Amino acid sequence: MCTTCGCGNSQTYMNGKAMPSHRHLDKPLRYRPLAQPIHGHTPISVAADHPSRTIHPGTGIAGTHAAGISQARIVKIERDILAKNNQYAAQNRRYLSKHGIFALNLVSSPGSGKTTLLVKTIQMLRDKFPIAVIEGDQQTDRDAARIRATGVPVIQINTGKGCHLDAHMVGRAMQQLPLQHDSLLLIENVGNLVCPSSFDLGEAHKVVILSVTEGEDKPLKYPDMFLASSLMLLNKCDLLPYLTFDIDLALEYAHRIHPELPVIQVSATQGSGMPAWVDWIAAGCRCATAAKPHLQATDPSLD
Amino acid sequence: MINSEKPMHELSLAENIVQLIEDTALKQSFAQVTTVWLEIGQLACVEQESLRFYFDVVAQDSIARQARLEIIEIAGQALCKQCNQDILIATYHDACPHCGSYALQVTQGDGMRIKELEVK
Numbered sequence: 472m473c474t475t476c477g478c479g480n481s482q483t484y485m486n487g488k489a490m491p492s493h494r495h496l497d498k499p500l501r502y503r504p505l506a507q508p509i510h511g512h513t514p515i516s517v518a519a520d521h522p523s524r525t526i527h528p529g530t531g532i533a534g535t536h537a538a539g540i541s542q543a544r545i546v547k548i549e550r551d552i553l554a555k556n557n558q559y560a561a562q563n564r565r566y567l568s569k570h571g572i573f574a575l576n577l578v579s580s581p582g583s584g585k586t587t588l589l590v591k592t593i594q595m596l597r598d599k600f601p602i603a604v605i606e607g608d609q610q611t612d613r614d615a616a617r618i619r620a621t622g623v624p625v626i627q628i629n630t631g632k633g634c635h636l637d638a639h640m641v642g643r644a645m646q647q648l649p650l651q652h653d654s655l656l657l658i659e660n661v662g663n664l665v666c667p668s669s670f671d672l673g674e675a676h677k678v679v680i681l682s683v684t685e686g687e688d689k690p691l692k693y694p695d696m697f698l699a700s701s702l703m704l705l706n707k708c709d710l711l712p713y714l715t716f717d718i719d720l721a722l723e724y725a726h727r728i729h730p731e732l733p734v735i736q737v738s739a740t741q742g743s744g745m746p747a748w749v750d751w752i753a754a755g756c757r758c759a760t761a762a763k764p765h766l767q768a769t770d771p772s773l774d
Numbered sequence: 775m776i777n778s779e780k781p782m783h784e785l786s787l788a789e790n791i792v793q794l795i796e797d798t799a800l801k802q803s804f805a806q807v808t809t810v811w812l813e814i815g816q817l818a819c820v821e822q823e824s825l826r827f828y829f830d831v832v833a834q835d836s837i838a839r840q841a842r843l844e845i846i847e848i849a850g851q852a853l854c855k856q857c858n859q860d861i862l863i864a865t866y867h868d869a870c871p872h873c874g875s876y877a878l879q880v881t882q883g884d885g886m887r888i889k890e891l892e893v894k
């Protein structure tokens with residue numbers, strides 16, 4: 472529980488230091504006007520088929536209000552619940568593209584090998600471009616310590632009870648990191664296949680990691696994550712000889728959810744498949760660098 | 775699972791809802807919210823009971839303290855890329871009821887919005 476206002480926000484720590492909740496930020500946020508819904512498209516509500524329900528969006532919510540409550544009024548909001556997070560994410564994304572930084576958000580269930588993969592990736596790519604890392608965990612500095620041992624700058628975010636990183640936390644971590652032009656920013660999200668899918672951090676891509684010890688059906692059970700990702704890494708492939716894991720079935724399930732999702736089979740510990748993964752990253756970094764001057768030329772709002 | 779605790783991004787969602795309400799209150803000057811209407815897509819990754827629970831917790835110290843939460847469920851809808859028909863779906867891994875294809879383009883029901891407020 473947030474101690475300042477009791478707002479229920481569990482305390483977030485960054486490299487061990489408590490971070491203020493965004494509800495207490497003094498700087499007001501500027502909003503852009505909401506895009507109007509596509510003309511003529513009224514969403515079908517579930518209740519529409521069930522006349523017994525009390526709410527009928529088709530006939531207007533206002534119709535359900537008792538007449539005669541004179542001082543009561545209706546205020547339209549019509550905003551995405553995550554509008555605020557999306558705004559912070561857009562700020563992060565603008566900053567990253569302006570500086571040619573290619574950012575990846577690594578998501579998976581706990582223990583599927585994100586940190587192991589990051590360490591290996593850093594070892595393979597550190598001579599090609601500067602790398603920085605943001606580590607998200609509920610507790611401990613252990614993953615950041617593993618990254619720090621490779622020599623690249625890292626910020627550990629501890630989310631406490633929070634089960635995901637959000638764009639505000641990541642923006643703060645970005646300010647504290649020494650970020651360089653034309654570099655790679657790797658963000659390891661909290662191990663969780665559910666929540667991080669909803670929270671845009673401003674990254675170029677989410678990358679979902681599934682390890683072969685988790686079972687083939689994870690894409691069906693946690694579809695949001697596979698839908699939100701641009702690449703899937705199938706990790707721990709070195710263990711396949713000892714398991715009954717059916718790769719074709721896992722891929723079929725993943726492609727049911729996300730038909731064009733590219734998949735790279737890797738072993739973070741043995742190194743197989745890693746060249747294809749680092750090539751994919753290097754291509755992304757080149758695109759981020761190439762897109763940068765164009766952005767600066769066309770967007771006068773960047774300072 | 776290392777962490778057996780239930781995922782609780784509904785807490786974050788509730789915080790975001792209260793923030794949006796408070797921001798709106800500043801601009802539209804009202805002091806109390808009596809009802810909050812949300813539109814939650816059936817495909818959105820939201821557990822309603824959990825959201826209600828956290829909304830009550832988070833709203834405690836806000837102008838939405840006494841607000842009633844009304845959730846309008848929006849049905850999942852998709853366009854089948856194979857047979858080009860609009861279909862209703864309950865999950866992301868549903869197949870098209872007409873042709874059996876899994877290649878669907880979700881067109882509705884994956885979002886979550888605050889629609890409107892009743893205020894005093």
Ligand SMILES: Nc1nc2c(ncn2[C@@H]2O[C@H](COP(=O)(O)OP(=O)(O)OP(=O)(O)O)[C@@H](O)[C@H]2O)c(=O)[nH]1
Pocket residue numbers: 579580581582583584585586587588608614661662663706707708709710737738739740741776
């Ligand atoms: N056999 C095998 N083991 C692996 C591989 N990658 C990671 N591991 C092991 O899996 C365990 C978890 O790896 P981590 O890198 O800590 O996983 P993580 O996803 O960062 O975990 P959290 O941050 O706690 O969610 C460790 O014991 C690793 O050695 C792999 O490719 N093959």
Ligand SMILES: [Mg+2]
Pocket residue numbers: 585586587614659
């Ligand atoms: Mg880790």
Ligand SMILES: [Zn+2]
Pocket residue numbers: 854855856857858859870871872873874875
């Ligand atoms: Zn079809």
